Amino acid sequence: KAGVTQTPRYLIKTRGQQVTLSCSPISGHRSVSWYQQTPGQGLQFLFEYFSETQRNKGNFPGRFSGRQFSNSRSEMNVSTLELGDSALYLCASSLDRGLSTDTQYFGPGTRLTVL
Amino acid sequence: AQSVAQPEDQVNVAEGNPLTVKCTYSVSGNPYLFWYVQYPNRGLQFLLKYITGDNLVKGSYGFEAEFNKSQTSFHLKKPSALVSDSALYFCAVRDGMDSSYKLIFGSGTRLLVRP
Numbered sequence: 001k002a003g004v005t006q007t008p009r010y011l012i013k014t015r016g017q018q019v020t021l022s023c024s025p026i027s028g029h030r031s032v033s034w035y036q037q038t039p040g041q042g043l044q045f046l047f048e049y050f051s052e053t054q055r056n057k058g059n060f061p062g063r064f065s066g067r068q069f070s071n072s073r074s075e076m077n078v079s080t081l082e083l084g085d086s087a088l089y090l091c092a093s094s095l096d097r098g099l100s101t102d103t104q105y106f107g108p109g110t111r112l113t114v115l
Numbered sequence: 116a117q118s119v120a121q122p123e124d125q126v127n128v129a130e131g132n133p134l135t136v137k138c139t140y141s142v143s144g145n146p147y148l149f150w151y152v153q154y155p156n157r158g159l160q161f162l163l164k165y166i167t168g169d170n171l172v173k174g175s176y177g178f179e180a181e182f183n184k185s186q187t188s189f190h191l192k193k194p195s196a197l198v199s200d201s202a203l204y205f206c207a208v209r210d211g212m213d214s215s216y217k218l219i220f221g222s223g224t225r226l227l228v229r230p
Contacts, residue, residue, distance in 0.1 A: 043220040055215035
């Protein structure tokens with residue numbers, strides 16, 4: 001079974017631009033979560049989607065948004081990019097059967113560099 | 116609030132020797148704990164998890180973790196380290212007991228296995 005895929009793997013943008021990152025979950029997985037990884041802040045939760053609805057959101061400004069499609073694929077968007085948005089953005093998927101044993105599996109990430 | 120701490124930024128061990136990567140947790144309620152590994156320019160790979168039951172959890176690549184409730188610890192162990200085990204290791208705790216949850220990560224521990 002294929003793992004979580006993320007595209008693109010690398011992105012370079014300039015301040016003020018916007019960017020869209022894509023995530024395809026493992027087949028059959030219905031929940032998609034996004035995390036930001038930076039050297040200073042570590043791994044931080046951005047948001048989680050299930051059945052095309054955002055169920056959970058971390059402490060990030062409104063410039064960070066996302067969506068999920070009917071096939072569970074997800075995108076996240078960052079508008080008006082700032083230098084501090086440079087990070088590795090990780091997507092994780094899980095079955096979400098409502099069980100405590102649920103496990104999140106991560107993709108390879110998208111490395112975003114803001115100049 | 117749920118949290119985990121990884122007290123060591125780096126652990127150095129010789130190949131063939133046992134290794135331990137430390138993690139302590141602070142949770143309200145039952146802890147659901149995870150270990151992930153990250154290789155350079157890669158996403159997070161799931162190693163193992165503790166939900167309930169046996170205090171010794173076995174995972175991928177020969178890793179195991181010992182859950183200790185009295186010491187609120189969940190240390191990652193391997194009997195014999197390999198050079199290829201050199202990577203960044205993250206301990207995480209599940210925050211949220213319903214279907215929507217997020218992972219709270221520790222700051223990470225870099226493991227260096229010397230030949």
